[in-house]
Amino acid sequence: MAQALSLNVFNSVGGSNRAPILVANEYHHWSQRMERYLRRLGRDVWRFVEEGPHVPVLTPIQTDGATARLGGGQRVMSRPTKDDLDKMENDVVAFYEISCGVAPDNFDIIINCKSAKEICDVLKNLYEGSEQAQDKKLTTALNEFNNFKAHTSESLEDSFKTFNLIVTKLSNASTIHSNHETNLQFLNGLGRH
Incomplete structure (x- = not known):
């Protein structure tokens, strides 16, 4: 019995390379630990939990300038910048880590969430x-x-x-x-x- 309790405490606290696991009656503690864990992973990782996912602004660009003047050519969207890609990666990291911090009995509640912020909002509403x-x-x-x-x-x-x-x-x-x-x-x- 004591070993099972120790394992539960170990899992709920998490570690330097492992997200804390949400225990239903310890939501507030879990949210504090998760925030600290994600901040440790990178300065901007927690930001996407608070603000939501980064959506790069892509602008249409015209290709084949000579053809464009004649009514032809093709319009394509610009590519995401390196900064956009870094931000999108931080959101993926936050989403993955928070997903891993939700115990199997609660996973069905968040399975359709599309962002780290959405997961946190669903869990906050459920527990608070x-x-x-x-x-x-x-x-x-x-x-x-x-x-x-x-x-x-x-x-x-x-x-x-x-x-x-x-x-x-x-x-x-x-x-x-x-x-x-x-x-x-x-x-x-x-x-x-």
Whole structure:
């Protein structure tokens, strides 16, 4: 049992040459790890997850100039530049790595996605929910923070762990309190032991 758990943790964390694997109840951690992993692969790899795939701008060019003046000739599109090809390759890398980071039980959800950004958007919607669901999570986390009270039967360390989880939930919801506010709330929540 412990070996299976260790293997799951090993897979979900990933490594320097291996994308982290998405574990359903650890989506936020996975997304942070995946972003760091992709940024490590190249400065622009993560950009295509945020912005979407690069589409080169190709312009029509006329071939056979003499024939063109007479109404003939052929119009062809210009070729992608080296910069375009590099950007398109970074998008392919991001798409591949994120695809590899999705466990088989979730792969069917993303199988029809055409870009790294699309995969991330689908997974974010699946695991974080709509804006309404995110607002509910934020409200719940704020209530837990504001109403934190340590239980008389728990140790200071256990109280701190509980409070730290609440602060992490707020941070995940992009709500940050100053260190002063956080420390004061924790101390107030300790009450008198």
